[in-house]
Amino acid sequence: MSDRTGTVADNLQTRIWRWASSNAIWIVLALLFSVAALLSDAFLRPVYIFNIVRQAAPVGVAAIGVTLVMILGGVDLSVGAIISLTAVLTAVLMDGQVANIPLAVTFALAVGAFIGGINGVLIAYNRISPFILTLGMAVVITGITQIYSGGTARGIVSPGFREFFNFRIGGVVPVLALFFLGLALVGVRLQQTTKFCRNLYLIGSNPQAAELSGLHVKRITIIAYALSGLMGAMAGIALLARSGVSSTFAGRGLEFDVLAAVILGGTTFQGGRGGIGGTIAAVFVLLIAFNLVNIVGLDYNAQLIVKGAIIIIASSAYIYFKKVR
């Protein structure tokens, strides 16, 4: 980097703004956590904190996958339905037998990835709007889930399945929470270091330029949606592990929680920006806010209002930060 005649050093203020605007969600998370800790000392107890992490696992895992497709400039509204389907599927295949666990889990993951792959193929080759396509796919999968389960909660979770995932290591950290945190960390790391993730950013930033630059736009699109489906399946399994009870509508509406977290975390519909780190922080922001409202003693409907308000305020703040820069 010698001989840069036009070198202009960024001044301190711009640097702080840049840092603050790219880490805004972490600042919000820290503030919210402080408020929560002031209001209730439960938030200072490790067991409670890890409870929140465990609680966050299904939405968080699915949100990692959706973050990938949104960096690419797409969206995946079928994750909620994939969660429902794979949760029921896993329960039915387990059929109460420990020996069936590996098969049930593997098959559920394969089904999730397969559905995501179909999403990806249709989007890559037919240029259908991802919004419409994955919405339609969600409806189809919901129908399949209902037919498959006969509309009732079928399947029996095998003994030990729930206990394993909810076992607290050292009496504090549930295995499920550990899985989730591990996945998040690996995701953040891979996002910075893999060619695949760089390609996601390039395509999301400018698909035409990506094509001209020789990127395999179609192939990467398909893989990204397949990964989103796979993560959706993991979320379904996580949900089943957390609750221990099969239900045909387990994932209903979760796609909106997922979407809210991804957008709040800074991965916008524009594509080419954001990342898994922001998404994870946003998942916790939403969950802590939810818990907080609970602690204060508001009912479920009031919680919805607060949740919606947080999304609106945070998104506005995000736009404001970007403008100021």
Place this chain on the structure above:
Amino acid sequence: MLLEIKGLTKRFPGVLALEGVDFTAEAGEVHALVGANGAGKSTLMNLLSGVFRPTEGEILIDNRPVQLSSPGVAVSCGVSTVYQEFSSIPQLTVAQNIFLGREPCGKSGILSHKKMRSDARAILDKYNLDLDETSLVETLSVANLQLVEIARALSVDSRILILDEPTAVLSLPEQENLFRIIESLKQQGMLILYVSHRMEEIFSISDRVTVLRDGRKIDTVQTADISPQDIIRMMIGHDIDQSKGLKANSAGDTILEVSFKDRRRGFKVLEGEILGVAGLVGAGRTRLARKLIGLEADEDMDVILHGDKIDPKSPGHAIQHGIVYLTENRKYDGLFANLSVLKNTTASALERFSSYGFLQQKNERQAGTEILDRLHLVASSVDAPISDLSGGNQQKAIFGRALLCNPRVLICDEPTRGVDVGAKEEIYQLLLGLAEQGVAIIFISSEMKELFAAAHRLLVLHEGEIVEDLPTDQLTEEKVLQAATGTAA
């Protein structure tokens, strides 16, 4: 005098687009405006239609000075423009498009569809436009689409109609129909300013011709008193310095050969050769490039690289063969606007910097920085967003991207567009340097001067076909322009 222009000057930052242009035009006249790419035709047109405001000078209509401060004002002064790009709304009917934004309403503010239809019919009849006012615009042919635009322009009682390259999209019978309409408008006392660079039609339709060159008016002449060759001479000027062949042709073996199964002419490029591609806007230069990199299909085209027939299916595939395309439209398909300079530079070469799918970021950074230093890119850091950079530096980053692919054939489409003079010079030097290393360069440009300065050989395209293929030193700007306008003897 219906229209008079006095000392009209338009200055853009760093560019004098129009300088002291005077001219007059009468009612009942078809007045052609001609000039090579960048001569100032579009600027003049935009000044008259209120898109730009003049830096100096004035425009008089009916001998009264007017301030055409917006397209709306221009229309109310009687100046209507039909642009090359149509602006009709496909989902609406012909009548709805004609009255777009000026829909006739009843007292209650509810649209009067009946009045709209009958008014539209009246306009179409008055000017002999053969259209059904109730058709949906999306069902119309391009030629009829143009008629809708013309009808809309006429519906506001305009007295001056500007047509920008109106025949670019038309077939021959459609052209003749358009000329009939123009003739009838002329009979009705309208002034038609006809912007074009196609000689045949200028001679078949215009009464007078005004020639622009480098933002200045060269002359206005009666069309009947002049030949196409005279106009071409005026378009390029007599005083061109033929600074051709900055360097000896160091070309080696044929690297790329393109031939067509049908009657179209093919071409070759040699190692170390800079092959210039000239042609007017719309002559098919970019399309040829897009076919070479597999973005557009042409079943009759054969591409032979180093003696082997290849069939590039996608830009990625072409890059693997060493054929790299540098876009003419940086914003649309060149820049990753929100990403860093470095990520923009290495986008095409990530394969080289990865092992088992992981990026070796140290290597990436080193190679990217090295190439950008070689290109003298100026930026606060390679991690700065590319959108912070000037046009010239953005272009260098995209050049860097192409160079990291180790091209054997580099197709540069208007590589100096929107960059300042200094950066232009650097880009020429860069192309020469690459050619010396044996890279074959296909250099598409609208600037005749740079083609003559940098290219060893020139292809001239006219209406999608190669009409001339000669070493630069056997060509003159005049010959090129004749070929490009289809007036070659």
